[in-house]
Amino acid sequence: MGVPSAGQLHHSLDDAPVRVVSARPTLSTRLKNLWSRRELLQQLIFSDIRIKYKSSTLGLLWSMIAPAFTLGVYYLVFSVFLRNGIPNFVIYLFSGLVVWNMFQNSINTATGVIVDRAALVKKVSFPREILALSNVGAAVVYFAIQLAVLVIFVAAVGHVPAWRFLWILPISFLALYFFTSALAIVMSAVNVYLRDMKHLMEVLLQLWFWLTPVVYSYEHSIAPHLSRHGLSLIYFLNPITLIVVTFQRVFYVNTVVTSTVAPFSRLDILPTWSFTKFLDLNLGLLGITLVLFIVAEAIFGRLEGNFESEL
Amino acid sequence: MASVIDVEDVSKQFKIHHERHQSLKERLLHPHSGSTEVFNALSRVSFTVSQGETVGIVGQNGSGKSTLLKCICGVLKPTSGEIRLRGSLAALLELGAGFQTELSGRDNVYLYGAMLGFSRRMVDAIFEDIVAFSEIEQFIDTQVKFYSSGMYVRLAFAVAVNVNPDILVVDEVLAVGDERFQAKCLDRIRRFKEEGRTILFVTHNADQVRALCDRAVVLDRGDMIADGPTQDSLRIFREHLLVDAVEHDAAHLLGTITIDSVTTPEGTFEIQSGSSLHLDVVVSAKTAYSGNFVLELFARNGTLVSRSDIQASPVNLVPGRNRIGIDMAQVPLLDGLYDLNVGVLDQRGHTVIAWSEKAASIQVASNGRAGGIVELGASIRQE
Numbered sequence: 001m002g003v004p005s006a007g008q009l010h011h012s013l014d015d016a017p018v019r020v021v022s023a024r025p026t027l028s029t030r031l032k033n034l035w036s037r038r039e040l041l042q043q044l045i046f047s048d049i050r051i052k053y054k055s056s057t058l059g060l061l062w063s064m065i066a067p068a069f070t071l072g073v074y075y076l077v078f079s080v081f082l083r084n085g086i087p088n089f090v091i092y093l094f095s096g097l098v099v100w101n102m103f104q105n106s107i108n109t110a111t112g113v114i115v116d117r118a119a120l121v122k123k124v125s126f127p128r129e130i131l132a133l134s135n136v137g138a139a140v141v142y143f144a145i146q147l148a149v150l151v152i153f154v155a156a157v158g159h160v161p162a163w164r165f166l167w168i169l170p171i172s173f174l175a176l177y178f179f180t181s182a183l184a185i186v187m188s189a190v191n192v193y194l195r196d197m198k199h200l201m202e203v204l205l206q207l208w209f210w211l212t213p214v215v216y217s218y219e220h221s222i223a224p225h226l227s228r229h230g231l232s233l234i235y236f237l238n239p240i241t242l243i244v245v246t247f248q249r250v251f252y253v254n255t256v257v258t259s260t261v262a263p264f265s266r267l268d269i270l271p272t273w274s275f276t277k278f279l280d281l282n283l284g285l286l287g288i289t290l291v292l293f294i295v296a297e298a299i300f301g302r303l304e305g306n307f308e309s310e311l
Numbered sequence: 312m313a314s315v316i317d318v319e320d321v322s323k324q325f326k327i328h329h330e331r332h333q334s335l336k337e338r339l340l341h342p343h344s345g346s347t348e349v350f351n352a353l354s355r356v357s358f359t360v361s362q363g364e365t366v367g368i369v370g371q372n373g374s375g376k377s378t379l380l381k382c383i384c385g386v387l388k389p390t391s392g393e394i395r396l397r398g399s400l401a402a403l404l405e406l407g408a409g410f411q412t413e414l415s416g417r418d419n420v421y422l423y424g425a426m427l428g429f430s431r432r433m434v435d436a437i438f439e440d441i442v443a444f445s446e447i448e449q450f451i452d453t454q455v456k457f458y459s460s461g462m463y464v465r466l467a468f469a470v471a472v473n474v475n476p477d478i479l480v481v482d483e484v485l486a487v488g489d490e491r492f493q494a495k496c497l498d499r500i501r502r503f504k505e506e507g508r509t510i511l512f513v514t515h516n517a518d519q520v521r522a523l524c525d526r527a528v529v530l531d532r533g534d535m536i537a538d539g540p541t542q543d544s545l546r547i548f549r550e551h552l553l554v555d556a557v558e559h560d561a562a563h564l565l566g567t568i569t570i571d572s573v574t575t576p577e578g579t580f581e582i583q584s585g586s587s588l589h590l591d592v593v594v595s596a597k598t599a600y601s602g603n604f605v606l607e608l609f610a611r612n613g614t615l616v617s618r619s620d621i622q623a624s625p626v627n628l629v630p631g632r633n634r635i636g637i638d639m640a641q642v643p644l645l646d647g648l649y650d651l652n653v654g655v656l657d658q659r660g661h662t663v664i665a666w667s668e669k670a671a672s673i674q675v676a677s678n679g680r681a682g683g684i685v686e687l688g689a690s691i692r693q694e
Binding site for chain 1: 313315325326327336362382383384385386387388389390391392393394395396397398402404408409411413414418421422425426428430431477
């Protein structure tokens, strides 16, 4: 549709598409609507980022400084003081942290977003879940920056990634994106009704972090205990785990290493799954997260109807 | 012409919480405490707007007109019924609500444009027009939080009208800015109308509706009580207001005073420009009442030609028929048809006690070539 110049007689709308405002739009209408407003999403993401770093001197650099600091602290604690014996521990840690940071950033910011922007929600018409998705989008931008730093770091220390597994990363990332978006969308709506959700999520995310093998190795610390009881699957109910492990497999590469603390002792770090198994698991997860995303949209649609009397 | 707005059987209910428990603790401790009342803001409203129409939505505060508008804009979802829209829509309601105060005016123009559903490229094309219209060129790169409220609203208005939407929704925002900017806004809305765009105009100001709208929808406490040509709808609106006013302030006066007829001695309302006019008004009263008589004259395009001073013409009505005479020594109107409203107000001029909308239509004929509505009687000579 073009923009008619002033004074020009207006074009006929006989053939224009019809938009329907009704009590409960169907799921497909919602998804179509969401897709048609992707440009708004893009603008919201960039305004989010711009606002966040608007009056700081270092600006976007902060999105790297803070994770670098966390990385440094964990490295000191686990590699230097606790001496877990994992060689090249920084790379192991870094590849898991980029994934976790993206997830945590998104959920922490998105949970409160509808309440924080109540003024906008009550006055301007757009698919409300775009607000939560814009927070996820901003986190994706930071993720991309951190990933770039990780790649540069890996190249700089002369570490060779598992090229063969590289092709799984996009699938793994999409699964991460859809899972994070699904949770962000649902939490942003639930928080409208239960304002404690924002604080509760902050606490839960800390627990969740330790349930994910970012600073320790799943194969080394958890797997032996779980497999003894046949409970390995339970650990992988946390979708972030598979994604983190995939990223570690790509960037850290080694499944079995020799301990730096006790020479000659073997450490199992990562699952020794084949490429096909990694691929299948990630594809399966992507499928599940896509379903979760659609379910989240449906839940949001239900909860959205009463926003105006709660905000 | 296609219908661009189709409101079908739309109802909207609000749940009003009397005791709000929003924290988890309170919800767990008092799962059922706090009563919820259901408030019907709109009940089964239906109407259709065709392309190019300018429709007014009139109603008092609390009549549901803003709720209806928000439903049409998609900010609220109706509880039942549906609204079908064709073409792009921009709403001038709660101007500037989409602004991010931390961002510059420039960034906000693009963001607000995106919220209205316009792409970056489309906003690029009209960016200069927007800035020029808003008259804040030198502050466009300043953060919006430093803007005065006037600048804020001007920028928002500029975006909304310059994206050239197919449907423009205006909600009592014409009270913004100084008088000159208001006139500019009204001009812009008129141009919209001339371009054949559809305008939905919400107000409780009957004069603005008369001036702009072809048609008006009247809402009262969520019910649609009229939908028709502006004049007819406004008559219903006025009469309804009247019933309301009487209910609130002087219930005992309800229906006690009515305006029976407005006539001329000649029996015709056709006059020559500049001639005199005498009107006889018959008012019947059931009880004695002292109030003020008021007279309004409108041109057919909705322009208010004259309203008499609402406190200057006291009348003492006695039970039975009262005759009131109106004398106009010289009617300085030009060619055209003019509608006359007459009414009785209370002594302070606040409450309408009796009203007759469009009590008569006066046909004025002039033999000159002057244009407009008023004969100034100017004599022009070269000196």
